[in-house]
Amino acid sequence: MNARSQLLRRELRATGRERCGTLLALHSDGADSSELLPLCAALEAEFDVLAPQASRSRNPFLSSAPPDDPRWRAYAGFSWFRRDDAGRPEPASFGDSLWQVQQLVLELLERGDGPVFLLGYREGATLALGAALALPELLDGVVAIDGDAPEIPGWSDRLASAADLPVAAIRADYTDPRGAADAVAKFLDARLGGVSDGRG
């Protein structure tokens, strides 16, 4: 297959000469691939942006509905995984999405688009923190906005923390993820100072 991941995505290419890597942006539950583009655009550093969209429509009936149709707005959006009563990710759907993230990261590295930084918001932050646990050597940094690390008995408790991978957990209950722009920029700028060869 000429693409590892079959996720739908939006891609923005850095326009300047100072390209410093790719931001893989993971949206929140109920949003879509466009959600984090304004935040990414607000960063001064020049990143390519790859914003995939979770495959699971929250509305299996009308996944096609234009989100601006008021009748259907309440049912729009996509989610990365299901949750149990305690709010923990359901393993199978979480594993599927984590595998997709891995494939996207590998795709980026294979075509020379590293270093790769993960940026996740809410549910996307939980997925990003899961990737930090599972794939630390493929990543150069992870920014998690308003999301918890995944707790999956039998999996997350068996993994060591990603001690050598810089992770920023930003918590402010942002209603608009752009509110986190300064904190995200600060973390990424610090990381870029330390990135030389694309491998952290």
Added chain:
Amino acid sequence: MPPERASGVSRRDFLGLAGAAGAALATSACASVTAASGSGEALVFDFETDVVVVGSGAAGAVAALYAHERGAQVLVLEKGPVFGGTTAKSGGVYWIPNHPIERERGLKEPREATLAAMSRASYPLLFNASKPRFGLPQHEYDLIETFYDRGADAVVGLEKMGALVSMPADVLVGPMPDYFEPPNATKIVDRRYWPRKPDGSFGLGDEMVRQLKAGLENRKVPVLMGHRAQRLLRNAKSEIVGVEAQKLGGQAVRIRARRGVVFASGGYTHNADLVLNFQPGPVFGGCAVPTNEGDFVAISESLGAKLGHMQSAWRAQVVLEQALQFSSTPDDVFMPPGDSMILVNRLGVRVVDEKTNYNERTRVHYVWDPVRHEWINLLLFMVYDQRTAELFAGRFPLPPAGTSVPYVLRGNTLAELAKAIDARLEALADRTGGARLAEDFAKTLPKTIARWNQLSARGVDEDFQRGAGVYDRDWHARIWSFANPGTRHALAEKNVTMHPFSGRGPYYAIMLAAGTLDTNGGPVINRHAQVLDAAGQPIPGLYGAGNCIASPTGPYYFAGGGTLGPAVAFGCIAGEGAAGEPPKELA
């Protein structure tokens, strides 16, 4: 890469943690039922209750609520980590004939005519309007009649219990037609219902499950999550007296069921062995939750249960590449969107009315070519032009404007498109039995499109009758292919589902394969929802409902909600029946 921290994500490991794909566990689950206390094995129980319900989807939750309503003490076992089974992922629509809302609206449900239409839809080969039971055998007719007679009561009863508030599903865009069209029908009667949210708006499957779950919580009905039923326990009289379950990552738990056990544990979509042995051909994916591995088939077989409709499923097309990458297919192709769009097989020819309902349309994948010795429609290629890509962008599986998705293949000409399709097929060959385009596909496809352009210019599909029926037109124009605003393209006038292809590229293709919402075969029940043995006698104390049993409406999908409607009706009957059983002795 540090050797101790080998990077990688094993989806199979996650499946195991979800309670599915447990190969070792599956083997033990196939063991025959335990010897009863009369045969020497001491029956020691961890819990005791009147009725055990296995599964927490619509059928199971409704059974538990009705068993409780009948005064029984109830316990629910759920194999997965999330309450609600496949219902929670679904559209949450239930098809129910003769609901009081119909009568309030002044519609008189013609009982005989509706029963005739249901009988004809379910068993077209047996149907004969002039014969008793419309020509159906007693058993098959009983189940359809019972669904008709009891379905509305089941839904109304839930409303009275405060466990599920319903509203007509036609609130969205008006009445929508059923998936079968009775002859001489003059008016659309929409028998689909939806859960009503507290704010008055409609809810989907997750809302249905939220309400049913709250109903169980209000009644303090315990639910054991992560518990997989693996065998039934019998006494010396061969009556069911309990269930042995395996707690995920833990030990076996035994629950005594004084009165009865209801299975509502879903179909077998995610059991590769059962799919291989029973389905009529390849199944590439399914929307059922990954824990739907057909556990009840092996458990009931060991009791001598009669199996039925094992070849059947609620069918739906899926995007091939998506199905190959997900443990539970995220979305199905309800209706391929577009008017300048056709489905062709590997020969480059059309094979079906692209707009007919998903259950029927998917059956066309199971056409065997005896000369070529192959499933000639194994994969169907949804071919469309730039017009459809723009006009209907965002209707799954078409990507919205500004996005891209690798499963969309593109060519500036039809010849280029054929090359792109074949290259993708080559890359996937080890997972599709080596499927490739026929040598003359690139020559045939332009002829097929030329023929299509002639037909659509006239607005009449002489080949497959696309758009001739009200289902095609209404579901196309009102749900799946209404035009995006601000488009430069005009809609077709003569037949809204048909438009000629542009003479200029680019052209696109998406590969579709057969999938399921879930299978719907399993042990056969009677009109009381009792599971029958091979001789047709009820197995004492054992009931079933939902997708784990042989579908009471046969292999046919009446309408939106044709899955959940019977699940609710027979869930109610099963719960009441189990609660009404006499207590069973252990010895």
